[in-house]
Amino acid sequence: xxxxxxxxxxxxxxxxxxxxxxxxxxxxxxxxxxxxxxxxxxxxxxxxxxxxxxxxxxxxxxxxxxxxxxxxxxxxxxxxxxxxxxxxxx
Amino acid sequence: xxxxxxxxxxxxxxxxxxxxxxxxxxxxxxxxxxxxxxxxxxxxxxxxxxxxxxxxxxxxxxxxxxxxxxxxxxxxxxxxxxxxxxxxxxxxxxxxxxxxxxxxxxxxxxxxxxxxxxxxxxxxxxxxxxxxxxxxxxxxxxxxxxxxxxxxxxxxxxxxxxxxxxxxxxxxxxxxxxxxxxxxxxxxxxxxxxxxxxxxxxxxxxxxxxxxxxxxxxxxxxxxxxxxxxxxxxxxxxxxxxxxxxxxxxxxxxxxxxxxxxxxxxxxxxxxxxxxxxxxxxxxxxxxxxxxxxxxxxxxxxxxxxxxxxxxxxxxxxxxxxxxxxxxxxxxxxxxxxxxxxxxxxxxxxxxxxxxxxxxxxxxxxxxxxxxxxxxxxxxxxxxxxxxxxxxxxxxxxxxxxxxxxxxxxxxxxxxxxxxxxxxxxxxxxxxxxxxxxxxxxxxxxxxxxxxxxxxxxxxxxx
Numbered sequence: 001x002x003x004x005x006x007x008x009x010x011x012x013x014x015x016x017x018x019x020x021x022x023x024x025x026x027x028x029x030x031x032x033x034x035x036x037x038x039x040x041x042x043x044x045x046x047x048x049x050x051x052x053x054x055x056x057x058x059x060x061x062x063x064x065x066x067x068x069x070x071x072x073x074x075x076x077x078x079x080x081x082x083x084x085x086x087x088x089x090x
Numbered sequence: 091x092x093x094x095x096x097x098x099x100x101x102x103x104x105x106x107x108x109x110x111x112x113x114x115x116x117x118x119x120x121x122x123x124x125x126x127x128x129x130x131x132x133x134x135x136x137x138x139x140x141x142x143x144x145x146x147x148x149x150x151x152x153x154x155x156x157x158x159x160x161x162x163x164x165x166x167x168x169x170x171x172x173x174x175x176x177x178x179x180x181x182x183x184x185x186x187x188x189x190x191x192x193x194x195x196x197x198x199x200x201x202x203x204x205x206x207x208x209x210x211x212x213x214x215x216x217x218x219x220x221x222x223x224x225x226x227x228x229x230x231x232x233x234x235x236x237x238x239x240x241x242x243x244x245x246x247x248x249x250x251x252x253x254x255x256x257x258x259x260x261x262x263x264x265x266x267x268x269x270x271x272x273x274x275x276x277x278x279x280x281x282x283x284x285x286x287x288x289x290x291x292x293x294x295x296x297x298x299x300x301x302x303x304x305x306x307x308x309x310x311x312x313x314x315x316x317x318x319x320x321x322x323x324x325x326x327x328x329x330x331x332x333x334x335x336x337x338x339x340x341x342x343x344x345x346x347x348x349x350x351x352x353x354x355x356x357x358x359x360x361x362x363x364x365x366x367x368x369x370x371x372x373x374x375x376x377x378x379x380x381x382x383x384x385x386x387x388x389x390x391x392x393x394x395x396x397x398x399x400x401x402x403x404x405x406x407x408x409x410x411x412x413x414x415x416x417x418x419x420x421x422x423x424x425x426x427x428x429x430x431x432x433x434x435x436x437x438x439x440x441x442x443x444x445x446x447x448x449x450x451x452x453x454x455x456x457x458x459x460x461x462x463x464x465x466x467x468x469x470x471x472x473x474x475x476x477x478x479x480x481x482x483x484x485x486x487x488x489x490x491x492x493x494x495x496x497x498x499x500x501x502x503x504x505x506x507x508x509x510x511x512x513x514x515x516x517x518x519x520x521x522x523x524x525x526x527x528x529x530x531x532x533x534x535x536x537x538x539x540x541x542x543x544x545x546x547x548x549x550x551x552x553x
Contacts, residue, residue: 010329011320011323014320014333014340015340018116018340019340019343019344021117022120022341025120027442027445028122028449028455029121030441031181031441031442032119032442033116033119034312034441035181036115036119036128036132037116037312037342038312039129039132039184040115040136040334040338041188041316041318042184042191043335044188044191044331045191046328047322047323048157049149049154051148052148052202053148054201054202057201058201062157062198064190065190065192066157067157068190069188070160070161071184072184072185073136074163075164075168075187076169078169079169079172079180081130086450
């Protein structure tokens, strides 16, 4: 239980930190920020890798989680990078 | 035993380093000069966190390799092949997959024996948020790619909406199930039913929301996918999941608030009320004569203008007119005209949509201005060219109290000396509100496809 309280603390602090970090973003970067944040939400991949394997059902669920999180991670970072490379100042 | 603890120590240290890199990465992503590096840094953080997790695995390595390789390949192909105009739906799709991953993680955790009460609560919350993110994002994808036309008011939509409301008591039931199972009759396989309700609820959540409100919905779904990941982190006792998920949740929340403010509406109004119910009061009958203009005449006026402001909207994206717009801008500049682009935060279908399109067409980003930058000096602008934008330039927002969009910050093009409005027809914008701009003394309507109209002007310039 103490563990949960501690991690809950981490959760709250991170949210506040996030709100502070990105409160003033120029509108040019709204899409890249969203897409970049979207790629970060692919961190679920780490969670998927931590799943345990017990039987076929669990393997299928783990495979699905890894597959979709990987699409999110690779697709998210690449699309963000592609977008940012277009933003140029002449 | 000692070996295992050592690995855990290493993993936790790397997780902390990754968390710091995520924090710095997202901070750098918010500034023009450092955005590219920020994205690389956050990718490096992801790589380290994933890599170090692989030091201790229970799942068969084949499954992992297959999942990552296959998923990575699909994601990369989509990301590299997709047209820049299809970015909004692409972001929605990727976002949905992230939500689905957390949904499956929580499902898998549910199948584990002996979950504590607290874990049970977390599993249900993660499934709920992850599931709604997944199916909601798919619907957003369908709406943005114009494959899904169903909207508010149809019977099918209403059925899905009722599932959304049903899902809330269902969530409370499944959370309480272990504690109340002795007192109430048990519902067999209640968990699977809950999975289904959650997915249908996500459809009902997004389906009634109209296209013009999509910037808000996408930001919100983005935020939810982060929160789902953070909950999954609590469930698996993993700190990097919590930190990264919370950062995404926070950034999505900020964008959601920025978008809602740009429409002068509350988030609940956007999600659950929509324009349709409030629009009746507004549509005031003040028609009048519109003054059409041909591309030839438009060219003659533009040739003599010394300052031009281009205000693009969703119509520019639909017509794929961004390249000819850039060409026209360059020709005007060669002609000695000062050209700026006025970008409204909610123009288009996602936050920053117009910025991405114009960047794709190679428009330098220091030419892009926000409403607050251009409005004060609007009366010095000779010609404002509105391309497929409607509600974001509707003067009712400042002049007509009682209009549904009254109070929404707009780009006040009606204060410019001349306004060209490029439009297919006289239909009203997303909000369903008549736009008095079209009937103003200084407004000229250039009807037709925006790409063709501007193409004609460009051709005239070249002659």
